[in-house]
Every structure is written in C-alpha cells, then in structure tokens.
Amino acid sequence: MSQERVDHLLTSHRHEMPGRLVELDVDECWELLRRTPVGRLAWNGAAGPTVVPVNYVATSDGIVVKTTAYSAAVRETDDSPITFQVDHIDPETRTGWSVLAHGRLDVDWSFGRVDAPEVDVWPAGPRPLRLQLEISTISGRRLTD
Structure with missing residues (x-):
C-alpha cells in the first residue's frame, strides 16, 4: 500500500461531522494494526477475563506475539478463542480509533524459527515462543473531530 493511500485512509475521516463514530473498513483496520507496536491480548x-498489553507484528493473515514459556498466555490460550485490540485516543481533540480482532491463538513450540517475523519486544529478557493469532473477524471505529 502506498504512503499516499495510507495517509488518505488515516485522514479521510476529517470531512465527517465532529464527534461522530465512523466504522472503519477492513483495509483501514489492517493498516492501523500494522502501524501500532502495542496491543492488548x-x-x-x-x-x-484476562487482558495483557503485548508487542506484536501484524502479518498478512494474523498477529504474531513473542512470549516466555511460562506466561499465562501460553498456559491458557493454546488453540483458544481470543480477542486482540489496538487503539489510539487523543483526549485533547476527543478523537481516536479502535480496532478489534477475534480469532484463535496457537502456540508455536518450535523455538527460534528462522522464518518467524521479528517482533520488537520491549520488556527485557528472552521471548522464545511465538503466539500466532489467526484472525477470523476484524472491525474498527473512529471518533471524528
């Protein structure tokens, strides 16, 4: 996707009425996932109900998270339904957006796969396991200014 198209998707909401919720299309949702480094699993x-912030990478068909073998996410989510959310809120302009994805999470037990996408994990320490979220539905909304 060209930078011009990305800029258009991210700014095209400006002609809407202020304070209006606008549904995002699937392409916008995916683009916002690709541009945001932290989400909530x-x-x-x-x-x-458990919610944790994670660093991730959006791939062509899902979300990849790296974690430790002893994390609650590994113990409790393998082949389980999950929800993943990213958002951005600006309290000064009272605008923002939110993307919500639903799917199943699989733990990839093959430590250190060569073809695994690189996830920029902020917390210190090794994160050898990959969690792969296969997204079944994705939706989003934007609050216009």
Whole structure:
C-alpha cells in the first residue's frame, strides 16, 4: 500500500461531522494494526477475563506475539478463542480509533524459527515462543473531530 493511500485512509475521516463514530473498513483496520507496536491480548483464563498489553507484528493473515514459556498466555490460550485490540485516543481533540480482532491463538513450540517475523519486544529478557493469532473477524471505529 502506498504512503499516499495510507495517509488518505488515516485522514479521510476529517470531512465527517465532529464527534461522530465512523466504522472503519477492513483495509483501514489492517493498516492501523500494522502501524501500532502495542496491543492488548484478551482471553477468558483461569482467573476470569484476562487482558495483557503485548508487542506484536501484524502479518498478512494474523498477529504474531513473542512470549516466555511460562506466561499465562501460553498456559491458557493454546488453540483458544481470543480477542486482540489496538487503539489510539487523543483526549485533547476527543478523537481516536479502535480496532478489534477475534480469532484463535496457537502456540508455536518450535523455538527460534528462522522464518518467524521479528517482533520488537520491549520488556527485557528472552521471548522464545511465538503466539500466532489467526484472525477470523476484524472491525474498527473512529471518533471524528
């Protein structure tokens, strides 16, 4: 996707009425996923609903997260339904957007795959396991200014 198209997608909402919620199309949702380094992974775990912030990479067909072998995400999500959310809010202009994806998460137990996309993980320490979210539905909304 060209930078011109990306800029258009991200600014085309400006002609809308202020304070209006506008549905994002699938392409916009994917573009916003690709441009945002942190999202939230949510699942129904042993202690009930669980939400954790994670660094990730959006691939052509899903989301990749790297984590430790002892994380709650690994223990509780393999082949489980999950939700993934990214958003951006500007309190000064009272605008923002949110993208929500639903799918299944698979733990890739093949440590250090050569073909794995590089995830820029912010917390220190090794994160050898890949979690692959296969997205079944994706939607988003923008609050216009």
